[in-house]
Amino acid sequence: xxxxxxxxxxxxxxxxxxxxxxxxxxxxxxxxxxxxxxxxxxxxxxxxxxxxxxxxxxxxxxxxxxxxxxxxxxxxxxxxxxxxxxxxxxxxxxxxxxxxxxxxxxxxxxxxxxxxxxxxxxxxxxxxxxxxxxxxxxxxxxxxxxxxxxxxxxxxxxxxxxxxxxxxxxxxxxxxxxxxxxxxxxxxxxxxxxxxxxxxxxxxxxxxxxxxxxxxxxxxxxxxxxxxxxxxxxxxxxxxxxxxxxxxxxxxxxxxxxxxxxxxxxxxxxxxxxxxxxxxxxxxxxxxxxxxx
Amino acid sequence: xxxxxxxxxxxxxxxxxxxxxxxxxxxxxxxxxxxxxxxxxxxxxxxxxxxxxxxxxxxxxxxxxxxxxxxxxxxxxxxxxxxxxxxxxxxxxxxxxxxxxxxxxxxxxxxxxxxxxxxxxxxxxxxxxxxxxxxxxxxxxxxxxxxxxxxxxxxxxxxxxxxxxxxxxxxxxxxxxxxxxxxxxxxxxxxxxxxxxxxxxxxxxxxxxxxxxxxxxxxxxxxxxxxxxxxxxxxxxxxxxxxxxxxxxxxxxxxxxxxxxxxxxxxxxxxxxxxxxxxxxxxxxxxxxxxxxxxxxxxxxxxxxxxxxxxxxxxxxxxxxxxxxxx
Numbered sequence: 001x002x003x004x005x006x007x008x009x010x011x012x013x014x015x016x017x018x019x020x021x022x023x024x025x026x027x028x029x030x031x032x033x034x035x036x037x038x039x040x041x042x043x044x045x046x047x048x049x050x051x052x053x054x055x056x057x058x059x060x061x062x063x064x065x066x067x068x069x070x071x072x073x074x075x076x077x078x079x080x081x082x083x084x085x086x087x088x089x090x091x092x093x094x095x096x097x098x099x100x101x102x103x104x105x106x107x108x109x110x111x112x113x114x115x116x117x118x119x120x121x122x123x124x125x126x127x128x129x130x131x132x133x134x135x136x137x138x139x140x141x142x143x144x145x146x147x148x149x150x151x152x153x154x155x156x157x158x159x160x161x162x163x164x165x166x167x168x169x170x171x172x173x174x175x176x177x178x179x180x181x182x183x184x185x186x187x188x189x190x191x192x193x194x195x196x197x198x199x200x201x202x203x204x205x206x207x208x209x210x211x212x213x214x215x216x217x218x219x220x221x222x223x224x225x226x227x228x229x230x231x232x233x234x235x236x237x238x239x240x241x242x243x244x245x246x247x248x249x250x251x252x253x254x255x256x257x258x259x260x261x262x263x264x265x266x267x268x269x270x271x272x273x274x275x276x277x278x279x280x281x282x283x284x285x286x287x288x289x290x291x292x293x
Numbered sequence: 294x295x296x297x298x299x300x301x302x303x304x305x306x307x308x309x310x311x312x313x314x315x316x317x318x319x320x321x322x323x324x325x326x327x328x329x330x331x332x333x334x335x336x337x338x339x340x341x342x343x344x345x346x347x348x349x350x351x352x353x354x355x356x357x358x359x360x361x362x363x364x365x366x367x368x369x370x371x372x373x374x375x376x377x378x379x380x381x382x383x384x385x386x387x388x389x390x391x392x393x394x395x396x397x398x399x400x401x402x403x404x405x406x407x408x409x410x411x412x413x414x415x416x417x418x419x420x421x422x423x424x425x426x427x428x429x430x431x432x433x434x435x436x437x438x439x440x441x442x443x444x445x446x447x448x449x450x451x452x453x454x455x456x457x458x459x460x461x462x463x464x465x466x467x468x469x470x471x472x473x474x475x476x477x478x479x480x481x482x483x484x485x486x487x488x489x490x491x492x493x494x495x496x497x498x499x500x501x502x503x504x505x506x507x508x509x510x511x512x513x514x515x516x517x518x519x520x521x522x523x524x525x526x527x528x529x530x531x532x533x534x535x536x537x538x539x540x541x542x543x544x545x546x547x548x549x550x551x552x553x554x555x556x557x558x559x560x561x562x563x564x565x566x567x568x569x570x571x572x573x574x575x576x577x578x579x580x581x582x583x584x585x586x587x588x589x590x591x592x593x594x595x596x597x598x599x600x601x602x603x604x605x606x607x608x609x610x611x612x613x614x615x616x617x618x619x620x
Binding site: 183184185187188189190191192193194195198202203206207287288289290 | 397
């Protein structure tokens with residue numbers, strides 16, 4: 001049999017755009033692993049009250065610094081609080097901070113970057129100079145300044161972390177829009193009468209997704225860490241509320257004697273980030289029809 | 294063929310601002326296109342052919358000048374360079390373009406179906422999907438794309454098929470006037486012939502008016518009714534295709550024609566070899582653009598630019614010495 005002629009004659013099956021992406025995503029085991037972990041975390045965050053064995057904030061001074069055992073699977077911290085329960089409740093905060101902060105950065109930065117790359121000229125110049133000013137301030141410092149001005153709370157924390165990441169996204173989106181904008185198919189779209197909005201949404205954004213997806217998955221990770229940093233200096237999540245970053249820094253002083261206090265929050269952050277990266281890579285490939293088979 | 298003037302181009306100019314000054318990409322070009330004809334536009338790379346083509350359908354805004362397109366239902370003309378955005382959107386249905394590079398003119402993330410549907414969706418041609426499906430099938434059939442390819446992506450197809458998608462897209466809106474911007478130069482020779490024949494058949498069937506841009510004289514000769522030769526942003530000669538090959542008047546055209554390879558061994562002909570390079574199109578002096586390379590150039594040529602004048606009926610040439618040089 002000549003195998004070269006066979007695939008040519010087979011008509012491609014028609015699927016919806018979303019189903020097509022899901023189908024391609026399901027071909028990548030790493031991406032599915034990532035997706036599974038993210039779904040598990042979301043499940044934990046949603047049903048924290050039901051699945052966590054203990055209260056995350058109730059102190060139990062008789063059982064301080066316990067190493068993992070049958071009662072406390074991941075041990076207890078310096079106030080005898082169950083680490084597993086705190087991790088489960090912490091997932092709620094950390095996921096929220098990670099996704100919403102990146103969402104804010106992505107929407108604001110993405111829009112600014114797309115406008116600035118597409119229209120160029122004075123608009124581009126003025127937007128990007130403002131971004132340069134923001135970039136010249138260290139990201140954490142900027143976040144501290146914003147959250148200090150707004151007052152410490154979960155919402156303000158997300159806004160601060162989000163805004164401090166805006167310039168990065170604006171730059172990335174602008175760069176890829178610039179490279180796509182000069183392609184001939186943009187001109188072809190214009191020649192059939194497509195509006196600017198349609199060209200940006202339908203032609204430019206889908207073709208400039210790859211670097212943005214990679215940056216956002218990494219961005220969720222750094223947003224979680226950033227938020228943890230802010231919580232550590234007292235500007236983020238207020239104790240005794242559980243948050244992974246805060247648990248990590250809280251356990252730091254006991255790391256010699258009770259490493260499990262830092263180990264498990266650290267592992268939680270690591271797996272979340274790892275899962276996001278796998279999912280991000282898989283999504284990037286699934287969204288690109290060229291990389292299919 | 295009737296002789297009505299379908300498109301009138303008057304003093305069209307397109308200058309680009311560069312750091313070193315104004316780049317005269319298209320400089321004071323005037324000509325007319327008749328309904329249903331194919332006007333070939335030849336010239337070397339960088340002479341402004343594509344820019345002129347894009348200005349004709351306002352993919353680029355021209356610096357000055359007019360492009361008058363005859364209205365469908367009366368004898369008046371509409372100036373494409375001056376209409377507002379809404380009117381231009383309506384005009385886009387009448388004027389279309391086929392691009393040179395079928396590899397970069399198709400969005401790699403859209404399937405064949407979506408690519409061909411785009412012009413129909415953007416212009417709200419159909420409000421029910423069954424009609425649209427029928428129309429897309431019909432278009433694919435017209436340009437010779439098999440139905441099974443409808444869910445394929447451009448990168449899975451060869452150059453010829455991609456160019457067919459490009460053609461189907463430009464036909465989708467039932468245009469009257471199509472700018473073909475080197476539609477075959479990126480394709481290999483046997484596919485070139487297929488695409489040229491397709492374009493030819495389509496013109497006969499739907500009475501399209503073409504502007505065919507190319508740097509390949511043999512291709513242009515094959516498809517054009519009239520040919521315009523461009524040099525550095527200006528049209529230097531414009532006439533019937535047979536006339537152009539039989540008795541070229543402009544020294545540049547003569548040099549171009551003498552460079553076409555002949556497949557005959559014993560025929561000797563004078564090869565006109567041009568000295569020097571094409572001068573810079575940035576802030577060119579007021580003189581004949583070709584004077585520096587022309588072996589017939591005189592003081593008059595260097596003192597002021599010649600206009601495109603009708604030398605014999607239907608044969609326009611921009612050269613002071615056109616009459617003298619005739620053999």
